[in-house]
Amino acid sequence: MSYGKIALILCVAGCATARAAPASDPSGALAMRAAFNALTLPDAPGRYASGSGVPGPDYWQNRADYTIHARIDTATHVLSGEEILTYTNNSPDSLDELWVQLDQNIYRSGARADFVNPSRHANTTDGAVIESVSVVRDGRDIAIQPRISDTRMQLALPDGMLLRHGEKIRLRIRWHHTVPGPWGGRTSVTPVRDGDIYEIAQWYPRMSVYDFRRGWDTLPYLGQEFYLDYGDFDYTVTVPWNFTVVGSGALLNPADVLTPTERARLAQAARSDSTVQIRTADDVANPASHLAHDGEKTWHFRMENTRDVSFVASPVFVWDAARINLPAISPAPGMAPVPRLAMSVYPREGAGAQAWDRSTEYVKHAIEYFSQQWFTYPWPNAINVGGHGAGMEYPGIVFDGWQDRDDKLFWITTHELGHDWFPMIVGSNERRSAFMDEGFNTFIDAYASQHFNHGEYAPKRDSEFAPKTGRPADDIIPLLTDPQAPPLMTPSELVSEKYRHPVSYFKSAYGLVLLREQILGPDRFDPAFRRYIQAWAYRHPAPSDFFRFMESETGEDLGWFWRGWYFENWWPDYAITSLSYVHNDARQGVQVGLRSKGRLMLPVTLRLDYTDGTHADQVIPTESWHMGDRITIGLPGGRSVVRATLDPDHVLPEPDRSDNSRKMR
Incomplete structure (x- = not known):
């Protein structure tokens, strides 16, 4: 069940074959x-x-900063917002147009994604309704007529206006969209026993990336992943009085939205390695547990140097937290440092000793382990949401399923939080190279499974x-x-x-x-x-x-x-072709004939087992095969050999292992 220091379980479909050197190439x-x-x-x-x-000496990338004000109308499930998008052109080019992503248009009837992955989009909406777009300049708004194509919005700058190297432009965009129902995708509103859970992602018009590899990267969004520039986000969310909101970044106005009890519990969590309840199951059923008792509340968040933000809002949340053992950070200039918190929110029915009661323990471990092993986590909080179960990641917050439990909850939590490193910190283009996102993250979170609680x-x-x-x-x-x-x-x-x-x-x-x-x-x-x-x-x-x-x-x-x-999809395939003593005398040495029948020459271990019960290993390096597919290895003599075996620990992906071992005659 193990592979060196890590066991990574893989499962795929197909059948095995072998490849040999062509007859016209007898030496290989x-x-x-x-x-x-x-x-x-x-x-x-x-x-x-x-x-x-x-990155080269002239490496550049553009920047997108956002100030967003959003409101959820729970009667209609409509999320409306206004954003000021400040875009900085660090490229050597002058831009006369901008491209913006409208991910919510994936839910429109007839969207391209429906033809590619129709099963993903059972529900439809009107998508992103763009109310207005304008350039903010010298205290006035200059209207732009957008050209919308599927999930992209092209903005031609007004006549005579160019965005030159080093310049910034401010766009004001007003928009709204209906939050889709629980269809199993990236964003949703999901009913549970005590009310609705709003998981809000890909929710605002987002700048497309303009880079040195292809200019504007304007692939239509088909339901998979993303490619975004970095910037600072300052955003507010207005919701009914009895909602709790948690989101990417730091909460800037806790006194306006949290009770003194909740704030005291958060302060306690910031000093505790054990999970502390911020909102209990009893609080969910108690209207007096909220700061207000009617109207609306506005929650204010800020996150710096990030490519995206997301949030979740609901009246149903049990909320708990514990400290992350990393240095405190300041979310904004002039503000006091804020503690790092691992947090979880979930409905009451998600609680349980091997269910969401342990979620924050898993969050805390993931952030601390990845920080120690690879790169320090840069943001204030890390949040696990027990909601519909999209199994989806955003900077500082992940959306998992409230029904997850046991090993599944640990694995999904750790995997989704691992995405904070790939691609949230290392911002690869997951739209084009998913293996740099999903694969790199699966690699690091498999090691985290070995590390957690002695391999639980x-x-x-x-x-x-x-x-x-x-x-x-x-x-x-x-x-x-x-x-x-x-x-x-x-x-x-x-x-x-x-x-x-x-x-x-x-x-x-x-x-x-x-x-x-x-x-x-x-x-x-x-x-x-x-x-x-x-x-x-x-x-x-x-x-x-x-x-x-x-x-x-x-x-x-x-x-x-x-x-x-x-x-390519190549594999190694080795064989022992001969095993003998030099001049038939064990004291003079051992000769082993080897052949590579595959096309991927991974280093392979050759083991000699001796009659006295001991063995000796020799690693055959990749370079051994530069000149052909057959080599002979000479090894010291002295002891009698029982057998020779290639890859004795079974660590290489060889389809045919029938010729990996040979007994001494």
């Missing part, structure tokens, strides 16, 4: 040349992204894909050998639902496990991966940047691995 030299030839990566290095995989929930499994053998090296083989399976470098939205988890999540994660534990070793991989996160924090790396960075930082030419694992 041509096949090896194809595997080891120099790899040309998709993005060439330059002044914006260097050959070492770090290890090894990590995914409830949608039950394990077959319990060995990741075996469970990945059907995917590698499935001729229909797309490689990791396939654009995200061309990967069908059948292969989305097996490829984007688990093949990507297992590739990093192989890189860490079989190719580089943790002593080289870990500092390099930490430095990659540091170098690209709050920036936009592409796959080529990651590949170049890991090579440069670890001192290894890994083109053969990138080609075989990421650009």
Whole structure:
């Protein structure tokens, strides 16, 4: 059940086959040349992204800051808002138009997403209704007539207006949309016993990214993931008096919305490693537990240096919290430092000793572990929401299911919070390269499962894909050998639902496990991966940047691995072809003939078992196969050999292991 220091359970569909060198290449030299030839990566290095995989000396990215005022009309389920979007052009180009994302238009009848994933969108709405758009300049608004196409809004700047390098523009956008019902997607209003839960995500018009790779990145939103620039968010949410709101960032006006009891309990939580109840199950049923008893309340939040914000609002919430053991931060200039809190909100029916009562414990562990292991968590709070169960992540807040419990609740909580590192901190383009988002995160949260409470929930499994053998090296083989399976470098939205988890999540994660534990070793991989996160924090790396960075930082030419694992679905397949003593004398040494029948030459361990019950291991490095697919290994003599075995610990994904062992004759 284990793989080195980590067990990562993979499960995919298909059948295994073997590949041999063609008859016209009896030595395998041509096949090896194809595997080891120099790899040309998709993005060439330059002044914006260097050959070492770090941002280049002229790297730039634009910035989007938001001030948003929103209100929920609970009678109609309509969320309305006005935002001031301040966009800074750091590019060398002058812009005469801007592009804005309208994700809510995915719910319109006839949206492109309906044709791509019709099962995802059982309910329809009018989408994002844009009431007005204007440029705010010199104290006046200059109206813009938007051009809306599916989930994109194009804004041509007024005649004569250009947004030049280093300049800012302020847009005022007024909008509203109906919050969809509990259809199982990214945003919803869900009824439970005590009322409705509003999970509000992708809720405001958001700037598209303009970058040096392709200019405006205007892929239509089809229901998967995102690509966003960074900035500061100041937002308010107006809701009925008996609602509790938790959201990304720090709550700036607790005295206006929380009772003295709630504020005292939050202060207690900030000093406690154990979970403290902020709103109890009894409070949910008690109107007197609220600060006001009629009308509305406005909750005010701020989050800095983030690519997005989300929130949840409801009258049904049990709310608990505990401190995160990280230094306090200031959410805004001139404000006192605020404590870091792990928090959970959920309906009363979600409570239970192995259910949401433990959620904050899981949140606290995830944030502290990932911070210690990889990169310090930068934001004030980390929140787990027990709601409809979208299993979806946003900066500082994740939406999970109130019915989740036991190992499933731990795994989903840890996975979704892991997304705060990928892609919320390391802002890869998950719209195009999902493996840098889902796979990198699955990799780090599998290690978190091993770390939590002495492995209470290890090894990590995914409830949608039950394990077959319990060995990741075996469970990945059907995917590698499935001729229909797309490689990791396939654009995200061309990967069908059948292969989305097996490829984007688990093949990507297992590739990093192989890189860490079989190719580089943790002593080289870990500092390099930490430095990659540091170098690209709050920036936009592409796959080529990651590949170049890991090579440069670890001192290894890994083109053969990138080609075989990421650009192709290749696998290793080794055989022992002969085993003998030198001159038939055990004292003179042992000779072992080996052959590589596969196209991915991972380092492989050769073990000799001796008649005295001991054994000796020799790692056969990848470079051994540069000149052909057959080699002979000479090993010291002295003891009598019982057998030789390749990959004795079963850590490599080999389809055919029938010829991995040979007895001495």
